[in-house]
Amino acid sequence: MPRLITLSRATRLVGVKRGALQRKIREGELRTFEGEILLTDLLHSYPQAEVEDNSMLERVEQIMEQAVNKIIRPANDSPDSGALAARILGLSQELATARHEARRLAGVINGLQNRFNALDADDTLPDDAFSTLKQWFTKALATEADDELETDEIFAKEVFLRVMAAQVRILPSSHEFLLEGSDSILEAGLRCGLALDYGCSNGNCGKCKAKLVSGQIKKINQHDYVLTEAEKGLGYFLACSCTAVTDVVLEADEALGSQDIPLQDIDIRVRKIDRPDDRVVILQAKTPRTNRLRFLAGQYLTLKIADLPPRDCSISSCPCDDMNLQFQVPVIAGDRFTEYLAGSAHANDVINVQGPRGDFALNEESSRSLVFIAGNAGFGPIKSLIEHAMALDIAEDIYLAWITTDDNSHYLGNLCRSWADALDNFHYSALQAENETSVEGLLPEITGKLGSLDQYDYYVCTPEPLLAPVQSFLTKNGAPESQVHVEPLR
Numbered sequence: 001m002p003r004l005i006t007l008s009r010a011t012r013l014v015g016v017k018r019g020a021l022q023r024k025i026r027e028g029e030l031r032t033f034e035g036e037i038l039l040t041d042l043l044h045s046y047p048q049a050e051v052e053d054n055s056m057l058e059r060v061e062q063i064m065e066q067a068v069n070k071i072i073r074p075a076n077d078s079p080d081s082g083a084l085a086a087r088i089l090g091l092s093q094e095l096a097t098a099r100h101e102a103r104r105l106a107g108v109i110n111g112l113q114n115r116f117n118a119l120d121a122d123d124t125l126p127d128d129a130f131s132t133l134k135q136w137f138t139k140a141l142a143t144e145a146d147d148e149l150e151t152d153e154i155f156a157k158e159v160f161l162r163v164m165a166a167q168v169r170i171l172p173s174s175h176e177f178l179l180e181g182s183d184s185i186l187e188a189g190l191r192c193g194l195a196l197d198y199g200c201s202n203g204n205c206g207k208c209k210a211k212l213v214s215g216q217i218k219k220i221n222q223h224d225y226v227l228t229e230a231e232k233g234l235g236y237f238l239a240c241s242c243t244a245v246t247d248v249v250l251e252a253d254e255a256l257g258s259q260d261i262p263l264q265d266i267d268i269r270v271r272k273i274d275r276p277d278d279r280v281v282i283l284q285a286k287t288p289r290t291n292r293l294r295f296l297a298g299q300y301l302t303l304k305i306a307d308l309p310p311r312d313c314s315i316s317s318c319p320c321d322d323m324n325l326q327f328q329v330p331v332i333a334g335d336r337f338t339e340y341l342a343g344s345a346h347a348n349d350v351i352n353v354q355g356p357r358g359d360f361a362l363n364e365e366s367s368r369s370l371v372f373i374a375g376n377a378g379f380g381p382i383k384s385l386i387e388h389a390m391a392l393d394i395a396e397d398i399y400l401a402w403i404t405t406d407d408n409s410h411y412l413g414n415l416c417r418s419w420a421d422a423l424d425n426f427h428y429s430a431l432q433a434e435n436e437t438s439v440e441g442l443l444p445e446i447t448g449k450l451g452s453l454d455q456y457d458y459y460v461c462t463p464e465p466l467l468a469p470v471q472s473f474l475t476k477n478g479a480p481e482s483q484v485h486v487e488p489l490r
């Protein structure tokens with residue numbers, strides 16, 4: 001029986017990014033059936049897939065873990081026993097059905113073979129038609145057996161993945177992700193880059209209410225929010241308090257843009273201050289566990305510290321980790337806010353944040369490859385967008401060009417190189433301009449690698465004076481205006 005699998009599971013099986021599979025689908029190499037692909041097609045496209053060798057997959061996952069600052073999972077983070085039992089029961093039922101079907105087909109094949117033999121021995125038949133047919137049948141049987149051997153291992157691994165991770169499909173968007181361990185549906189969805197609706201993350205507000213369409217879920221956290229009996233009867237549940245036991249389909253609201261993200265007012269605490277060079281401060285801060293920040297990658301917040309004048313700062317971390325925030329703040333001589341951060345701030349200091357604001361966000365409906373251009377500390381919001389794009393895994397190729405001027409440095413160059421080393425579809429260029437006026441001269445070096453510029457979405461964050469020249473260069477050379485998104489360095 002042909003086995004269909006989702007793209008999420010296929011990427012895990014052969015250890016490639018989703019974009020690579022989408023390219024093969026577009027080129028006709030992989031056939032899709034309602035969004036799923038045939039396991040046998042996958043194996044033909046990736047015959048070199050070493051199903052026992054997970055090194056590439058592990059390497060990519062490791063870099064993704066570091067890239068998106070994921071919370072370190074406990075060593076033994078497997079699904080709970082109830083979820084495992086339900087998944088194994090489901091597989092056992094499938095296995096029983098498959099065995100029954102296999103026995104039935106084996107009987108048909110044996111019967112056919114006996115009849116061929118009888119006809120072959122019948123001298124009264126005039127020609128060798130039956131003999132030719134029998135030869136074909138014998139050969140076909142042998143070929144089929146070889147193919148089965150080839151697919152056995154990948155089939156076994158696919159079954160293992162189904163036991164260890166449940167597939168969650170969200171309606172109406174059809175977004176899908178894998179839920180591993182005993183994560184809540186909300187946690188797993190956020191980690192995979194989805195902008196699911198939520199508020200408190202701990203069962204108080206009811207904003208993560210979703211409706212189960214099919215599959216089985218399980219409550220993992222008690223919650224104070226009360227669902228009415230009528231709601232329960234219709235299948236409503238809280239995504240922050242339940243995990244998926246089997247593959248599930250559910251209806252849930254997702255933010256479609258910045259207009260769907262509420263303004264928030266939260267006191268966060270400084271966790272760490274880094275000074276990678278004289279020109280920038282990296283501030284790491286934590287929200288309260290019960291009051292996390294909901295935002296879109298690329299947005300900014302207004303930070304207020306004691307009696308200092310408030311300051312708008314872009315968030316440079318990924319929304320998939322809504323408790324641990326990062327800001328890359330350019331140091332301005334004589335500016336009290338940045339001087340305080342650079343010299344006097346300590347761990348546990350309280351900073352009030354209000355927001356988020358801004359529309360510098362990924363166009364998630366686009367399937368085009370992505371080009372990011374950062375200027376100096378404009379790398380901050382670009383980093384947030386890149387990590388979000390990685391979590392979503394929708395772009396076929398990602399290009400990052402980081403231009404620095406004057407005495408600025410590529411202060412997180414190692415991180416960019418590690419992305420490029422780990423991900424086949426990530427391309428990084430570090431460019432140094434003598435000053436702001438010589439930046440334009442570097443742009444052909446960036447676009448020269450891209451071919452036709454209308455094939456990409458562009459996200460540019462640089463100091464304000466550089467934005468217009470970069471934008472105009474891109475549009476003059478063929479990038480449609482609607483595909484060029486710009487943000488000044490805040």
Ligand code: FES
Nearest residue numbers: 199200201206240
């Ligand atoms: S996010 Fe508040 S109840 Fe789930």
